[in-house]
Amino acid sequence: MEWKLTADKDWLKLEKQFSWVADMQNVPQDPVHHAEGNVAIHTQLVLEQLQQSSDYRGLNRQRQELLWTAALLHDVEKRSTTSVDRKGRVSSPGHARKGAQTARQILFRDVETPFALREEIVGLVRYHGLPLWLMDKVDPMRSALEVSLRVNMPELKLLAEADAKGRICRDQNALLDVLELFELYTREIGCWYSPRSFATLNAQFTYFNKADGYVDYVPFDRFRSKVTMLAGLPGMGKDHYVTNHNEDIPVISLDDIRRRYSIDPTDRKRNGWVVQQAKEEAKIYLRRGQDFIWNATNITTLMRQQLIDLFVSYQAYVKLVYIEKPYSQWRLQNRNRAYPLPDVVLDKMLHNLEVPQLTEAHEVLYLA
Structure with a gap:
């Protein structure tokens, strides 16, 4: 239609x-x-x-x-x-x-x-x-x-x-x-009719994310681990994705850390501490070369970039999964959550949403 x-x-x-x-x-x-x-x-x-x-x-x-x-x-x-x-x-x-x-x-x-x-x-x-x-x-x-x-x-x-x-x-x-x-x-330069193709996903990622990137450079794929990074507004179904796609690997969830320490999601100061705790957990897995899932909203480009830079510095392959449902379904799912967020908070987050782009990670998947 x-x-x-x-x-x-x-x-x-x-x-x-x-x-x-x-x-x-x-x-x-x-x-x-x-x-x-x-x-x-x-x-x-x-x-x-x-x-x-x-x-x-x-x-x-x-x-x-x-x-x-x-x-x-x-x-x-x-x-x-x-x-x-x-x-x-x-x-x-x-x-x-x-x-x-x-x-x-x-x-x-x-x-x-x-x-x-x-x-x-x-x-x-x-x-x-x-x-x-x-x-x-x-x-x-x-x-x-x-x-x-x-x-x-x-x-x-x-x-x-x-x-x-x-x-x-x-x-x-x-x-x-x-x-x-x-x-x-x-x-x-070869992008008039369609995007220019790169030899590998890593070649594309490297070109767009290195200051001195060369368009035909093909780096070796020497990854020590794979990080699956979720992105999406609260209530879109990220937890459901984890439940259905977790291949028995660790999950770092910012919501879980907040609940563990009784921290309100709207408390900016304490949420900074939550992110630091999550990063410390991530570093443990990254040093080991352990695959894991990072489960958080990650709705802005800057927020994602800071995390991806960290993961890549430990030679991780980053798969970024963006999850979205239609507006009415999203609001209904939020109301039915165990920990729903107020509409005013969701409206503000929607206003700030920046959908991930294909250049941001080695692999970007849209589930929408």
Whole structure:
């Protein structure tokens, strides 16, 4: 069955249906780069340009819906990031990153969206400006190869092209020229049609996680142990996964440590101690070369990275398993847990959720 954000694409009806669309009317833009006016005007122009594109019309209806939704959402968080300086210049730093988080919440909580489609839309929102700024990155190749693992590059260019055409500015032709260079470059490095393939999972992990990584380097697989690291919001089914997949190996569970010492999950200070206790247990297994499971929420990239860096420093192979259920099922499962969390806590954690990416570990599995 074909997924749709909404059947009616009329702008006035979109404003009535979605408060975040109505908010766009009140968000100004810098007249140098967006002389057309506010975010609502710009977004409508972007949608028009997208739908007029022959490349867009050549896509199947599901891919069209995916791109249309990404275009509608691409500037959704200019509402929270826009400011005006003393000289009257308008800017919205970080709007793409924050917009991606908001897009994920909307497509998980408000409009049930298949996981893979949702994460593609989130990726398009997050990187809609990349084609224009790729060559300004410290390492353009690594940035392009990483993003190609999340989104379809021709569709990313289509979105960026609509974004460039859906505005009034003096440098529009220059922007469109940059987009052509983006296509040429990503074709050259081998990630235009599909992600570049690596010889081994370890080669891919090493390239994206070493400061001096070389794209064709193939490291020896000298692993001493395997760490299965779980990630997912509370109540998604991580304990169930452990019960059904534990091959008689140790499990380090932050929830178990909290209950052992009667520590409230919302107590930040004492939870820092809980994490340190868990790390000390992990180090014992890592020194022995013992496989184990790390069972915790691990919902942010930074949180996961710190742990994976620790595991890898002991020559462990890291398998990252992300677990997710539909929104309504998740809330029901939480209520039926022996130790349910308040809705306000779950809402905050959902807001902070960063779904793991394929570059983060040697192996990444999505159970969603």
